Amino acid sequence: MFLDAMGLILADNHKISLGELSKPRALAAIPFGGRYRIIDYMLSCMVNSGIKSVGILTLNKYKSLMDHLGTGASWDLDRKNFGLHILPPYVNSESTSTEDGEEMAGLLDFIRSNRSEYIILANSNIVINTTFNDFIEVLKSSGADMTVMYNRDGTKHGSPNFIFETDKKRMITDVLFNPEKTKSNRCCIGVIALKRTLLIDLISEMMSHGDRNFGIYSLLKKFDTMKIRAYEYKGLVLRINNIQTYFNASMQLLDDRVRADLFWKGTPVFTKVKDEAPTLYYDACDVKNALVSDGCRIMGQVENSILFRGVTVSKNSTVRNSVIMQDVHISDNCVLDHVILDKNAVIRPGTQLVGHNDYPVVIDKGAIV
Amino acid sequence: MAKAEIVAMILAGGQGSRLGVLTKNIAKPAVPFGSRYRIIDFPLSNCSNSGIETVGVLSQYQPLALNTYVGNGHPWDLDRNNGGAFILPPYLRSGKSDWYKGTANAIFQNRDFLDDCGAKLIIVLSGDHIYKMNYAKMIREHVDRGADATLAVIEVPWEETSRFGILDTGPGDEITAFIEKPKKAKSNLASMGVYVFSWPVLREILVEDEENPNSDNDFGKDIVPLMLSKSMHLIAYRFSGYWKDVGTIASLWECNMDLLDRPEELNLIDRNWRIYSRNPIKPSNFISEDATVSMSAMTDGCQVYGTVQHSVLSDSVTVEKGAVVIDSVLLPGVTVQSGAYLDKCIVGFGTIIGPNVKAGASVSGESPYINTRICSEGIVVIEKGLKIKENAIIPANSQVDCDIKTNESENVIEETFRV
Numbered sequence: 001m002f003l004d005a006m007g008l009i010l011a012d013n014h015k016i017s018l019g020e021l022s023k024p025r026a027l028a029a030i031p032f033g034g035r036y037r038i039i040d041y042m043l044s045c046m047v048n049s050g051i052k053s054v055g056i057l058t059l060n061k062y063k064s065l066m067d068h069l070g071t072g073a074s075w076d077l078d079r080k081n082f083g084l085h086i087l088p089p090y091v092n093s094e095s096t097s098t099e100d101g102e103e104m105a106g107l108l109d110f111i112r113s114n115r116s117e118y119i120i121l122a123n124s125n126i127v128i129n130t131t132f133n134d135f136i137e138v139l140k141s142s143g144a145d146m147t148v149m150y151n152r153d154g155t156k157h158g159s160p161n162f163i164f165e166t167d168k169k170r171m172i173t174d175v176l177f178n179p180e181k182t183k184s185n186r187c188c189i190g191v192i193a194l195k196r197t198l199l200i201d202l203i204s205e206m207m208s209h210g211d212r213n214f215g216i217y218s219l220l221k222k223f224d225t226m227k228i229r230a231y232e233y234k235g236l237v238l239r240i241n242n243i244q245t246y247f248n249a250s251m252q253l254l255d256d257r258v259r260a261d262l263f264w265k266g267t268p269v270f271t272k273v274k275d276e277a278p279t280l281y282y283d284a285c286d287v288k289n290a291l292v293s294d295g296c297r298i299m300g301q302v303e304n305s306i307l308f309r310g311v312t313v314s315k316n317s318t319v320r321n322s323v324i325m326q327d328v329h330i331s332d333n334c335v336l337d338h339v340i341l342d343k344n345a346v347i348r349p350g351t352q353l354v355g356h357n358d359y360p361v362v363i364d365k366g367a368i369v
Numbered sequence: 370m371a372k373a374e375i376v377a378m379i380l381a382g383g384q385g386s387r388l389g390v391l392t393k394n395i396a397k398p399a400v401p402f403g404s405r406y407r408i409i410d411f412p413l414s415n416c417s418n419s420g421i422e423t424v425g426v427l428s429q430y431q432p433l434a435l436n437t438y439v440g441n442g443h444p445w446d447l448d449r450n451n452g453g454a455f456i457l458p459p460y461l462r463s464g465k466s467d468w469y470k471g472t473a474n475a476i477f478q479n480r481d482f483l484d485d486c487g488a489k490l491i492i493v494l495s496g497d498h499i500y501k502m503n504y505a506k507m508i509r510e511h512v513d514r515g516a517d518a519t520l521a522v523i524e525v526p527w528e529e530t531s532r533f534g535i536l537d538t539g540p541g542d543e544i545t546a547f548i549e550k551p552k553k554a555k556s557n558l559a560s561m562g563v564y565v566f567s568w569p570v571l572r573e574i575l576v577e578d579e580e581n582p583n584s585d586n587d588f589g590k591d592i593v594p595l596m597l598s599k600s601m602h603l604i605a606y607r608f609s610g611y612w613k614d615v616g617t618i619a620s621l622w623e624c625n626m627d628l629l630d631r632p633e634e635l636n637l638i639d640r641n642w643r644i645y646s647r648n649p650i651k652p653s654n655f656i657s658e659d660a661t662v663s664m665s666a667m668t669d670g671c672q673v674y675g676t677v678q679h680s681v682l683s684d685s686v687t688v689e690k691g692a693v694v695i696d697s698v699l700l701p702g703v704t705v706q707s708g709a710y711l712d713k714c715i716v717g718f719g720t721i722i723g724p725n726v727k728a729g730a731s732v733s734g735e736s737p738y739i740n741t742r743i744c745s746e747g748i749v750v751i752e753k754g755l756k757i758k759e760n761a762i763i764p765a766n767s768q769v770d771c772d773i774k775t776n777e778s779e780n781v782i783e784e785t786f787r788v
Contacts, residue, residue, distance in 0.1 A: 268650040269650075277637035279654055280666055
């Protein structure tokens with residue numbers, strides 16, 4: 001219902017690289033799950049919670065993100081009041097670099113211009129479908145300065161991984177970065193809620209100390225001086241920290257329970273609409289265990305794979321255990337196994353590409369193989 | 370008021386009674402077609418792609434679904450500051466007021482709208498044809514040749530001329546006569562229901578036609594002959610390409626199947642002429658380990674665990690494990706439960722086909738639902754919002770309608786619900 005909060009999504013994370021996939025685009029803009037970008041999930045969570053003002057903080061490589069988000073109309077964020085704001089590094093006319101923390105000055109302006117009571121800050125390496133209303137309620141009722149989401153996935157998702165230790169009142173007593181041994185399996189989800197005015201104070205303080213590493217983790221480090229309440233999320237969370245976790249998370253979408261939690265809970269995941277034609281499955285096709293998007297034409301064999309919009313799989317070709325992004329063309333007589341093909345790649349007739357479950361082959365955006 | 374020299378008017382008020390239960394609660398242009406479209410997406414997208422940005426949608430019969438579907442016109446890029454999509458229902462006036470009596474009367478009743486737009490040309494479209502057409506080319510020909518009216522025509526097979534409005538033409542495709550469903554045609558040029566008129570000319574003709582108490586106020590039957598009798602300059606504009614009237618159950622089914630058998634004809638994947646639609650906001654379609662899929666079209670939200678052959682599935686359709694769907698058209702939200710068998714069926718919004726139901730052209734038997742007035746060629750039509758009983762048998766040419774009273778043993782409907 002009415003949620004007196006604004007959202008802020010950090011589109012990049014300097015601790016996370018997805019190699020070829022994050023080379024041409026921000027982390028938030030990496031395609032995930034057939035017809036989405038990673039940011040669609042968090043943005044939809046915010047919109048479904050009733051948030052009407054969202055800022056997206058970007059560092060560089062934001063062209064693809066801006067193409068995707070546009071005016072925010074697909075998320076109903078094209079509004080007269082507030083709506084969607086993309087916040088690229090703030091470079092004023094007198095300086096050409098952002099060395100002195102000016103991107104934080106721009107962020108501060110944006111947060112100050114809002115009127116919401118609360119702010120939700122989120123990383124964009126997480127795939128989740130939830131609403132934040134209860135999360136904010138806990139912040140109000142617990143008397144804490146901040147609330148932060150976690151689940152009990154422990155350390156199995158690879159770096160970066162933040163593990164909490166908490167007291168009986170679930171207040172955080174320690175935060176460990178990539179610990180090798182830990183007593184706790186409380187693994188940070190990277191979503192934090194606090195009062196907007198408190199965030200303004202914290203950012204101003206960081207700026208005056210010349211500290212430029214603004215992010216979820218810089219806030220969590222305040223646990224020794226502030227009360228940070230841990231909030232357990234029991235639903236599905238997929239973390240995308242590297243190519244391997246990206247690939248595993250993609251494959252998990254083939255599980256009915258994962259799709260049920262992510263897509264069929266009644267809170268839709270919004271994305272940019274492309275108006276592609278329906279998927280066409282041709283006479284000789286053989287498709288098993290696959291997520292296939294609009295605009296695809298399937299004439300060959302597809303198994304255990306995720307196909308984005310507008311993919312062509314030609315005759316006598318086989319695609320197995322793979323993630324094939326938008327508008328990829330796979331010619332005749334190809335065999336692809338454990339590959340990730342970025343947008344617009346073209347696979348010539350007779351090509352064979354075989355990766356490994358722990359090391360999928362990644363083909364660049366627009367590459368011709 | 371927005372100003373526009375060219376205004377499109379889509380006639381979307383007809384009931385489409387030949388589509389039976391499919392149009393019981395919604396107007397024909399709002400009927401789903403081709404997996405992710407509604408019929409009206411075709412004229413709306415054609416307008417948008419042709420650069421026509423002021424579009425009136427004349428609704429009358431069961432307008433709720435149609436009006437909410439068109440909305441502000443955003444999916445077709447018709448949410449404009451100058452122009453855009455306008456829903457134009459009939460309304461009460463202080464003087465004489467009436468429903469839309471005929472296609473021409475519908476335009477006549479909206480003459481103020483067209484005057485206020487400053488329209489010089491209007492293009493009248495119907496909301497029941499599937500085709501892709503660049504109206505701009507036709508309008509240019511109308512202007513270049515100084516015509517009073519231009520009618521789009523398509524050559525149809527000679528043996529089918531008796532189903533169409535046929536135009537006789539002289540040199541230069543000058544129209545000499547319009548004959549509705551002729552027994553013996555002199556020409557095989559059928560009117561496509563796409564008319565371009567110079568608005569000041571049409572306006573006078575409409576006023577004159579209104580004064581004739583014997584007129585049905587129909588474009589084909591009354592307006593074109595009236596213009597011909599005044600020796601006005603009417604020309605035929607030849608269109609070649611895919612065009613289909615989906616006014617009957619059989620033609621709606623065939624047109625869906627054409628997308629599978631001859632996808633290159635309508636060529637929906639052409640990115641230079643996209644057909645836009647309102648998006649259901651559902652994930653990509655999922656084909657499970659146990660599924661068998663061939664020669665089929667699907668869209669967002671479909672989940673297939675059974676067998677789907679030569680069928681068109683709209684969004685959010687679920688086919689459970691062990692279910693078989695052949696030669697069928699399933700509208701949004703349909704669930705086909707385990708062990709059910711459908712062939713040549715058209716199933717309405719949200720209907721649940723219970724376990725082991727057998728329905729379709731290859732199913733024989735007697736049933737109170739058989740309706741050869743609506744259904745032909747064995748096609749079975751099932752109304753929206755029904756739960757079909759487990760093990761029910763529905764023979765060829767049936768129309769399952771919740772308003773049909775049957776005795777308990779013959780009733781195939783377990784419950785009805787609102788969708």
